[in-house]
Amino acid sequence: MSQLSPVMAPASQKLLVNVIQAEGLQHMNHFTGDHPYCACEVKHVEPHATRTKAETKQVMEGDTINPIWNETLELEQWQPGEALEFTIYDKGLIGSKTEGKAMLPSEFFYPNGFQGMISIIGLPDARLRLEVPPPGGSMMQGQASAMVPLPAPTSSACGSQQIMETTMAQAAGPQRLAVS
DSSP states (O other): EEEEOOOOOOOOOOEEEEEEEEEEOOOOOTTTOOOOOEEEEESSTTTSOOOOOOOOOOOOOSSSSSSSEEEEEEEEEEEEOOEEEEEEEEEOSOOOEEEEEEEEEETTTTTTTTTEEEEEEEEEOOOEEEOOOOOTOOOOOOOOOEEEEEOOOOOOOOHHHHHHHHHHHHHOOOOOEEEE
């Protein structure tokens, strides 16, 4: 009798993300003032995985258009191949408004880490400065830059989904990633 070994999924790892600062945000709360913060979420490959998300504290004073957080976020459930999505919010009296989003694909920080700025979708001149140390390794040194194209729109049976995918791809365009 032969025994079949189960297919092993990659082990989850703890990932540290240093959210350093943003540049070029907009004034969103003219009456109460701007209070930006950044949320980082793991985009799990497994659709039923538990949500993994962490966020910085709000910047309450100083230059809120170019906020400095210098915070390290811990993401407990990350696996190689899973991208990181960053959302910049502005906290108001009633709720938070979204300033913009940025994506960092896994291949840009795993296995060698990432140091640099990524473009914030929705704000043409805004960038987010990040550092992602490699899990259990040393940071890659040097300079590199790359464009990350979004996937081409796909046809689907659901017309509204196709419109949403096309609109998102057209609105977002490629994202710039720079390592310095």
